[in-house]
Amino acid sequence: MDMIRGRFAPSPSGRMHLGNLFSGLLAWLSVRSSGGVMVLRVEGLDPDRCRREYIDQLVEDLHWLGLDWDEGYGIGGPHGPYLQSERTDRYQAAFQSLEAQGLLYPCFCTRAERMAASAPHRSDGQVVYGGRCRYLTREQRQTLSLQRRPAWRLMAPDEVISLQDGLQGPWAEHLPSQCGDFIVRRSDGVYAYQLAVVCDDSAMEINQVVRGRDLLDSTPRQLCLYRLLGATPPSFFHVPLLLAPDGRRLSKRERDLDMGALRARFTPEALVGLLAWWAGQLERPQPVSPRELSTIFRWDRVPSEDITVSPDLFV
């Protein structure tokens, strides 16, 4: 098998929380236990949400935890730049290739119009786009474009796209009925995550993606883009999410479990030990360094189900 090239791809839209650390640690362990290459790419597509101080903080937090990388943000490498906001020309080239294939169309729908369409909701809360703007005439497009800047959608191919996830097993989606034509460029001009992540992972020769299970249902869209852009997809491992005791998914809003609060309460080894225990790598939470863990790491011990964290972490 080829050498594993994995990545951390955090979004600097807030301080990392326990869930980000959990998937970051697993991505790192998978690479380090196999002698592969780790890449850090900072996923700051949205200039309004990503701030410099968050990027510096996230690099510092990863170092504190004992996670390192061989290529990427802060150290450079052959596939830079490693900050998404500096890679817009790549996304534009991919966009143009899709456009040249006749696969894109402008969408003038407002959020309210999309929400009002009587399509079922997806598990991620998005509506299935009903295709309202797909069949507009040239004249209608011209008129509408005087009123509003469009988003751009990709026509979803009428087929089932399936994958074998390393942790979650088989997964398949029929994009037209379960997602609809999806956005590759937003109306404010920002390229969509789905397009950017595929461009970046393929340009950076990433062949293994380890990330949270909440992104499993993005994967068929990404596989569709890999094919249309003529790129080879990586293998995927979608790891469990960490849930608060009341069943909520941890998020960046959960300030009490962000890195600031965690660093005040734990040593790096104690925190890594807790994450490793949740990840099925230790029989009990006990201090351990990422380096030591990488010598015993095994994917077949990682649970696939979400993990509810203990209430005393919230006090």
Ligand code: GLU
């Ligand atoms: N940037 C995304 C996040 O921080 C991860 C995207 C990915 O791993 O594909 O949640």
